[in-house]
Amino acid sequence: MKNPFHTRAPAFDATAIHETIQRALTSAGLDTASGPMRGVTETIRQALASAGLPSAAGHATARNSIIDVRAQVVDVGDETTPVLMPETPTDDTPVPGRFETHAFSNQAGSRAYKLYIPAGLAPARPAVVVMLHGCTQSAADFAAGTQMNRLADAHGFLVVYPEQAGHANASKCWNWFKAQDQARDGGEPSLIAGITREVVARHGADPRRVFVAGLSAGAAMAVILGETYPELYAGVGAHSGLPYGSAHDIGSAIAAMKGGRSGLAMAAPAAAARRAAVQAVPTIVFHGDRDHTVQSINGAEIVRQAQEAHRVELADAAWRSSTHRGSSPGGRSYSRTVHATASGEPQIEFWTVHGAGHAWSGGSAKGSFTDDAGPDASAEMVRFFLALPLASVA
Numbered sequence: 001m002k003n004p005f006h007t008r009a010p011a012f013d014a015t016a017i018h019e020t021i022q023r024a025l026t027s028a029g030l031d032t033a034s035g036p037m038r039g040v041t042e043t044i045r046q047a048l049a050s051a052g053l054p055s056a057a058g059h060a061t062a063r064n065s066i067i068d069v070r071a072q073v074v075d076v077g078d079e080t081t082p083v084l085m086p087e088t089p090t091d092d093t094p095v096p097g098r099f100e101t102h103a104f105s106n107q108a109g110s111r112a113y114k115l116y117i118p119a120g121l122a123p124a125r126p127a128v129v130v131m132l133h134g135c136t137q138s139a140a141d142f143a144a145g146t147q148m149n150r151l152a153d154a155h156g157f158l159v160v161y162p163e164q165a166g167h168a169n170a171s172k173c174w175n176w177f178k179a180q181d182q183a184r185d186g187g188e189p190s191l192i193a194g195i196t197r198e199v200v201a202r203h204g205a206d207p208r209r210v211f212v213a214g215l216s217a218g219a220a221m222a223v224i225l226g227e228t229y230p231e232l233y234a235g236v237g238a239h240s241g242l243p244y245g246s247a248h249d250i251g252s253a254i255a256a257m258k259g260g261r262s263g264l265a266m267a268a269p270a271a272a273a274r275r276a277a278v279q280a281v282p283t284i285v286f287h288g289d290r291d292h293t294v295q296s297i298n299g300a301e302i303v304r305q306a307q308e309a310h311r312v313e314l315a316d317a318a319w320r321s322s323t324h325r326g327s328s329p330g331g332r333s334y335s336r337t338v339h340a341t342a343s344g345e346p347q348i349e350f351w352t353v354h355g356a357g358h359a360w361s362g363g364s365a366k367g368s369f370t371d372d373a374g375p376d377a378s379a380e381m382v383r384f385f386l387a388l389p390l391a392s393v394a
Contacts, residue, residue, distance in 0.1 A: 097121075097153060099143075104195045109168070111191050114139040115199060116159040118152040127157035127209035127386065130196055130225075130233075132218030134240075135173035137368060139163040142215070145367020146360055146378045155382065157209075160199050162192050176220035177253035182245065184228040188221065193229045211385040213237030215360050215369070216294060220246065223277075223302060230279040234390050237381040239286040240294050240358050243301040244277040257294045277305040280313035284349040284384040286377045288356025296352065303350045307339060310347055318342045330373035332356060349384055351375065 097118040103110055129152070133142035139161035143149055152159045164172045174181075174188055181187035192212075200207055212233045214222040219241020226236035227244045247253035283306040287299030307319070323337040332353055339348040353361050353374045361377040363370025 097149060099140075099149070102198075104191065104198055106190060106194050108187050108190050109165075111165060111188075111195065112139075112163045113195050114143065114161040114163070116143065116149045116152055116161070117203075118149070118156060118158075120153055120156050121158070121203075122156035125204060125206035125209075127155075128160060128196065128199060128205045128211070129157055129382070129385065130160045130162065130192065130210070130212040130222075132162060132174060132192070132212065132214030132221050133164070133172075134214070134216035134218050134369065135169075135171045137172065137215075141367050142218075143367070145363040145370045146215075147364050148378050148382075151378055151382050155386065157382075158199060158203060158205060160195060162195050164188075173217040174214075174221040176217055176224060176242065177247035177249060177256075179248050181221075182224050182228070189225055189228050192221070192225060193232055196232060207232075208234060208390050209386075211235045211237065211381075213239070213381050214241065215239045216241060216358065223283075223305075226281040226283065227277050227279050230281050233281060235282040235284070235385045235388055237284050237286075237377075237385070238299070238302050239360055239377055240288065240291055240299070241285075241302065242294060242298045243305050246298070246301075256298065259295060259297065277309050278312065280309040280347075281306070282347045282384070282388050284351070284381055286351045286353060286361050286380075288353045288358065288361070288371070288374070290355055291358045293358035299350065299352070303337075303339075303348055306348050310339075310341075314341065320344065328362065328373065328375040330362070332361075332371070332373040332375070334375050345389060346384070346387070349380075351377070351380065 097116055097120075100115045100117065101112065102115060103112045129148060131142060131146065131148055133139060137145075143159070143161055148159050151157075164174055166172060168188075169175055176182070178187070181189060183189065196210060196212075199205065200210060210233055212222045212225050213219070213236065216239075219238040222236050223238050223241060223244050226233050242256055246256035283302065285299045285302050287294075287296045289296045311319075320340045320342065321337060322340075323335055325333065325335050327333045332355055334354060335352045337350045337352075338346050339350075340346045351361070353371070356371050356374050359369050359371040359374075360367075361371050361374030362379070363372070363377070365372065
């Protein structure tokens with residue numbers, strides 16, 4: 001099992017090599033953005049990756065990294081249920097919004113964050129989507145890979161990218177596995193919640209339409225935030241993540257990543273019992289069934305936790321569940337299960353992306369650790385969030 005908490009710096013920087021080649025092509029008058037030379041950039045990058053040269057942006061996997069695959073944007077189709085998301089702009093479309101850098105501090109410390117303000121920001125009370133990167137990633141890298149800013153342009157919401165500090169975790173993982181970072185009003189949850197409240201207040205955002213999503217360690221932290229701050233976050237998106245209370249230290253974290261909460265319960269039943277999720281927050285989960293970094297049983301456990309919490313809140317009211325199967329334009333098949341209340345309001349979605357590894361489904365190769373063949377997780381999360389009853393436009 002690769003160590004998810006420490007990484008080694010690559011000996012070569014393929015990004016620098018690639019940029020040098022790109023400048024040479026440009027100076028020679030060769031247009032790589034269109035015509036017969038279109039796509040040469042990706043060809044060069046793939047050749048460097050096949051030679052074992054990892055890039056600074058992470059297109060090739062560092063030897064000890066937590067995340068393992070890459071990709072670019074795709075739209076989603078479902079053979080039985082259409083996906084009601086507008087087409088997102090292509091990678092060649094300029095991003096007209098503003099990307100700002102800020103910092104937030106409280107008694108738990110300080111964290112930097114990036115804020116994307118689209119040119120088409122809703123004039124009053126916009127929604128907010130908080131995006132939590134995975135290990136070894138940065139806020140800018142995660143924004144490039146998920147393409148969430150392009151969806152913000154289309155829908156007029158704010159996107160917030162808190163960034164883990166290197167002094168807090170050597171691999172820039174959110175510390176989802178530490179007990180002090182799984183509780184309200186302390187540790188990293190309080191920092192991220194503080195950043196969220198600061199953005200909501202500063203920009204007059206709609207407090208009913210604040211959502212949080214993440215990848216891997218970021219997904220595990222998003223689940224924690226839904227549990228610890230349910231009044232702040234109206235919905236949670238977890239991609240390749242882990243359920244609440246999965247671990248209490250590095251050893252139990254690795255065990256959970258390998259086998260899910262069931263493995264943790266056998267090893268430490270008392271710890272597992274203490275960390276049961278009780279908050280019924282609408283949740284959408286994406287997980288690849290070939291994920292060997294965080295086993296897909298963890299995604300299923302996030303769904304199970306959400307179901308149990310909703311059953312308690314709804315007093316065991318009947319659920320309506322349905323599963324649809326389809327294929328994305330990129331070629332990956334998927335299974336999408338929707339769990340709705342008796343009145344038909346979807347509260348939980350579980351997307352299993354068949355053949356996918358530990359990567360953001362439908363992301364862009366401009367960022368690291370994405371899978372271009374899968375359905376567009378960013379678009380589906382936005383659709384899910386904005387369709388929630390409490391998230392409807394006022």
